[in-house]
Amino acid sequence: MNLGLGNLGALAAGDTQADRVVPRTGFTAQLTLFAAATMAFLAVFTLALSLASGRLAARWGDELARSSTIRIVAPQDQRAAQTEAALRLLETTRGVQSARALTDAEQQALLAPWLGPDLALDALPVPRLIEVIEAPDGFDATGLRLRLQAEVPGAVLDDHTRWRAPLVQAAHRLRALGWLSTLLIALTMGAMVTLAAHAALAANAQVIAVLRLVGATDTYIARAFVRRFTLRALGGAAIGTALGMAAMLALPRASDAGSVLTGIGFQGWHWAIPLLVPLLAAIVAFAATGAAARRTLRELA
Amino acid sequence: MIELENVAYSYGGGELLSDISVKLAPGSFHFLTGPSGAGKTTLLKLCYGALLPTAGVVRIFGADVRAMQRDDVAHLRRRMGVVHQDCQFLNHLPVAENIALPLTASGRDAKAAEADLDDLMAWVGLTERAQALPPELSGGERQRAALARAVIMSPDVVLADEPTGNVDWDMSQRLLRLLVELNKMGKTVLIATHDLSLIRAAKVHVQARVLRIANRRVQLAGADL
Ligand SMILES: Nc1ncnc2c1ncn2[C@@H]1O[C@H](COP(=O)(O)OP(=O)(O)O)[C@@H](O)[C@H]1O
Ligand SMILES: [Mg+2]
Numbered sequence: 001m002n003l004g005l006g007n008l009g010a011l012a013a014g015d016t017q018a019d020r021v022v023p024r025t026g027f028t029a030q031l032t033l034f035a036a037a038t039m040a041f042l043a044v045f046t047l048a049l050s051l052a053s054g055r056l057a058a059r060w061g062d063e064l065a066r067s068s069t070i071r072i073v074a075p076q077d078q079r080a081a082q083t084e085a086a087l088r089l090l091e092t093t094r095g096v097q098s099a100r101a102l103t104d105a106e107q108q109a110l111l112a113p114w115l116g117p118d119l120a121l122d123a124l125p126v127p128r129l130i131e132v133i134e135a136p137d138g139f140d141a142t143g144l145r146l147r148l149q150a151e152v153p154g155a156v157l158d159d160h161t162r163w164r165a166p167l168v169q170a171a172h173r174l175r176a177l178g179w180l181s182t183l184l185i186a187l188t189m190g191a192m193v194t195l196a197a198h199a200a201l202a203a204n205a206q207v208i209a210v211l212r213l214v215g216a217t218d219t220y221i222a223r224a225f226v227r228r229f230t231l232r233a234l235g236g237a238a239i240g241t242a243l244g245m246a247a248m249l250a251l252p253r254a255s256d257a258g259s260v261l262t263g264i265g266f267q268g269w270h271w272a273i274p275l276l277v278p279l280l281a282a283i284v285a286f287a288a289t290g291a292a293a294r295r296t297l298r299e300l301a
Numbered sequence: 302m303i304e305l306e307n308v309a310y311s312y313g314g315g316e317l318l319s320d321i322s323v324k325l326a327p328g329s330f331h332f333l334t335g336p337s338g339a340g341k342t343t344l345l346k347l348c349y350g351a352l353l354p355t356a357g358v359v360r361i362f363g364a365d366v367r368a369m370q371r372d373d374v375a376h377l378r379r380r381m382g383v384v385h386q387d388c389q390f391l392n393h394l395p396v397a398e399n400i401a402l403p404l405t406a407s408g409r410d411a412k413a414a415e416a417d418l419d420d421l422m423a424w425v426g427l428t429e430r431a432q433a434l435p436p437e438l439s440g441g442e443r444q445r446a447a448l449a450r451a452v453i454m455s456p457d458v459v460l461a462d463e464p465t466g467n468v469d470w471d472m473s474q475r476l477l478r479l480l481v482e483l484n485k486m487g488k489t490v491l492i493a494t495h496d497l498s499l500i501r502a503a504k505v506h507v508q509a510r511v512l513r514i515a516n517r518r519v520q521l522a523g524a525d526l
Contacts, residue, residue, distance in 0.1 A: 021402070023393040210389045212351075214450065215378030216406035218371055301371055
């Protein structure tokens with residue numbers, strides 16, 4: 001029996017005569033349509049959730065930028081030396097990708113909002129700032145603090161942005177859960193189509209017997225069922241996807257897209273992703289009905 | 302054409318048919334008879350590959366059915382016209398489409414064969430009933446529709462199971478004449494029937510061999526009919 005995915009195209013092209021050999025049963029048709037629509041609607045939401053939590057994780061991760069600051073609070077005459085010492089120490093610290101002291105101009109720019117643009121840094125006991133960029137696996141903050149304490153007394157490590165790390169992790173988890181839910185929805189859809197297809201095949205044992213009597217091959221018989229269920233799943237999923245996307249469009253959008261609640265939805269080209277849902281539903285139905293048909297036809301042999 | 306060699310069959314209990322050897326030569330006309338429950342339908346099913354023998358060998362057009370895949374059997378069916386005991390239609394399709402079913406099921410263009418279909422409908426006298434649904438047909442109409450469907454692919458062999466069941470005498474004579482006509486066209490014909498009067502009536506039209514199932518075996522019946 002030849003029911004490869006390549007036949008999906010031939011299936012869509014249609015053979016209305018072959019279609020008619022299986023009687024239309026309104027009830028299973030409507031159930032399959034409804035199930036496909038519901039599953040597609042849910043899939044649109046879980047996809048939106050996955051994509052939104054992915055965006056959130058990326059943004060929070062970017063904001064961390066894996067950067068920390070070291071302040072050198074030391075008397076004016078020791079500041080340069082301690083800065084040098086801290087930079088040397090950082091060079092030999094595992095997990096530090098790069099470190100550099102901010103220039104006077106950069107520090108001035110940072111302080112300008114508070115102290116005005118005409119600030120003479122030399123005249124103020126402003127600490128020198130060192131920007132530390134972490135390597136991907138990060139550094140050991142406690143260890144670094146201890147070493148700084150021992151060698152650069154005026155250095156204070158400020159890694160306050162690190163608190164967001166667990167949030168980023170949570171967002172990643174949420175995204176993974178979203179994808180898992182999407183997968184589960186696809187499997188559930190497959191299970192429901194399988195049940196409906198089995199019911200239809202069992203109800204049509206007599207039709208199958210007649211078709212066999214007149215010399216129909218298993219492929220021909222299976223295709224009549226597969227085609228019907230595939231088109232139904234496609235149609236139902238298209239309806240569900242359209243409704244789901246409409247619901248997404250109707251969600252209020254806050255200007256601050258950083259919040260979990262207001263950030264759910266699709267952005268930019270991501271709007272194309274839910275359009276794959278009906279196609280996926282059709283492929284799932286095609287595979288599920290094909291398997292159900294092969295099994296039933298083997299049993300009825 | 303069809304050859305059974307020391308064939309036995311059992312549905313799971315005791316043997317229903319034992320040690321049966323039958324050969325249907327091309328162009329021959331056979332009756333298969335025996336009391337109800339003797340195994341006529343079973344033997345016919347063995348002849349068209351719907352059942353596999355529990356012992357012995359069945360060859361259809363020279364091929365051993367036991368070595369066949371389901372699709373091979375399907376392709377063989379297209380060369381054999383079968384009239385099932387219960388006719389077996391798709392009740393949701395009109396008679397004409399039921400008769401054309403072997404064409405569509407084998408991927409032929411039913412439109413291209415429309416003229417043949419019309420001729421065939423006229424031959425069995427169902428032109429008027431083309432758009433009726435099978436449940437609306439009378440017993441005789443059903444049998445004629447089943448016969449038309451069996452021969453639409455121009456098969457080499459026609460196997461008919463009780464083709465005159467449920468019809469009156471005149472209709473059974475009409476069906477018999479159709480089957481004799483098919484045989485005159487060169488087709489091998491096998492008719493299973495418990496109706497001995499049908500067999501006697503046929504002797505006028507055709508030289509038929511009569512196989513009788515008795516005590517699980519098949520014998521060639523003589524003049525004692
Ligand atoms: N599918 C089946 N399973 C079990 N027994 C069967 C089956 N089909 C027929 N039989 C039994 O086999 C015997 C012969 O049946 P059948 O071939 O239909 O006889 P006939 O056509 O001569 O009346 C009967 O006793 C019937 O009950
Ligand atoms: Mg019978």
